[in-house]
Amino acid sequence: MRIWCKRITEQATRPTWLSDPYFKLKPLPPTPDDEICSCPGNPPLKLMSTALLGENPIHCLRCNLEVPPERLRLSASDVDAIAHWRTVYGAIDSLELDSGPYEGWARSQLLDPTSPPNLEGFEVSRRLNAIRRCYFWFFQPEADDDYESLSVCPIYKEPLVAYDDGIFPQLLCERDSLVIAGGYRRDDDEEPDDPTERMNEFAVNLAVVADSQASRDARVEAARSLGMSNDTRAWDALFALATDQSAAEVLAREVGQALAEIAYRIRDRGKPVVRGQDENFLLRDFTEAAFAAYDLRTAELKRHGQTE
Ligand SMILES: [Zn+2]
Numbered sequence: 001m002r003i004w005c006k007r008i009t010e011q012a013t014r015p016t017w018l019s020d021p022y023f024k025l026k027p028l029p030p031t032p033d034d035e036i037c038s039c040p041g042n043p044p045l046k047l048m049s050t051a052l053l054g055e056n057p058i059h060c061l062r063c064n065l066e067v068p069p070e071r072l073r074l075s076a077s078d079v080d081a082i083a084h085w086r087t088v089y090g091a092i093d094s095l096e097l098d099s100g101p102y103e104g105w106a107r108s109q110l111l112d113p114t115s116p117p118n119l120e121g122f123e124v125s126r127r128l129n130a131i132r133r134c135y136f137w138f139f140q141p142e143a144d145d146d147y148e149s150l151s152v153c154p155i156y157k158e159p160l161v162a163y164d165d166g167i168f169p170q171l172l173c174e175r176d177s178l179v180i181a182g183g184y185r186r187d188d189d190e191e192p193d194d195p196t197e198r199m200n201e202f203a204v205n206l207a208v209v210a211d212s213q214a215s216r217d218a219r220v221e222a223a224r225s226l227g228m229s230n231d232t233r234a235w236d237a238l239f240a241l242a243t244d245q246s247a248a249e250v251l252a253r254e255v256g257q258a259l260a261e262i263a264y265r266i267r268d269r270g271k272p273v274v275r276g277q278d279e280n281f282l283l284r285d286f287t288e289a290a291f292a293a294y295d296l297r298t299a300e301l302k303r304h305g306q307t308e
């Protein structure tokens, strides 16, 4: 899926400030309106570090976007407390992200519920919780290949509860007001190495991402399942790509190629295609398209004398 990620970056509509080679040394531009929570009602908050890449660590649990501090009528002492935590925690968070000599230490701090940046984070979350239900986003090494979401709270080991109203799965501990990312599991349960099953899932997700009729949420979810970037700008670029007529040909070629690879692996295995549990029509169509793309590609390769 690396191809996809690359293309998205290349085709993204670049904000004007990006054309300024010095932008990294200049003040951050204000958060664009479409990155500010516009959820109806008052969904819960989460205090979430962005490793000093953003200034406001108050986010919406539901849409993941920023909740402007003025909306919460924070006191001056609340603002001071939040800003202090953001700077200290953010510094450690940056060291973890930087993967340099301090990574191991930073990680141990972030994973330890009793470390100073975490104790302060829980304290700041409690302040926000007095205004609106607020959870503390507790660091987990999700970027690790073998990462699996926790089933119990890292503090008192009580079972975590799924929060499914968000744009991605999250797990909550109500007692400790803690939130972590859900939905990470290793593919080693039940059928550990069934490429057909995996390819089917892949084809369905690919179809949803490329389907301009699908809802944004469905496409974001599918993109996540494919391991695509978490960056909302990348998603926006992808959606634009899927609907842009001039890009349609490139997209079709890329999807066709990906499908041809799926079909190749399925055929190579010599077993019939296992359809999705609900006889998913999307999957059937895509499987057919995959075989067509495979045939086309094979014929093309033969014509060029590259296969025996
Ligand atoms: Zn929201």
Ligand SMILES: [Zn+2]
Binding pocket: 153, 154, 155, 156, 157, 158, 173, 174, 175, 176, 177, 178
């Ligand atoms: Zn807990």
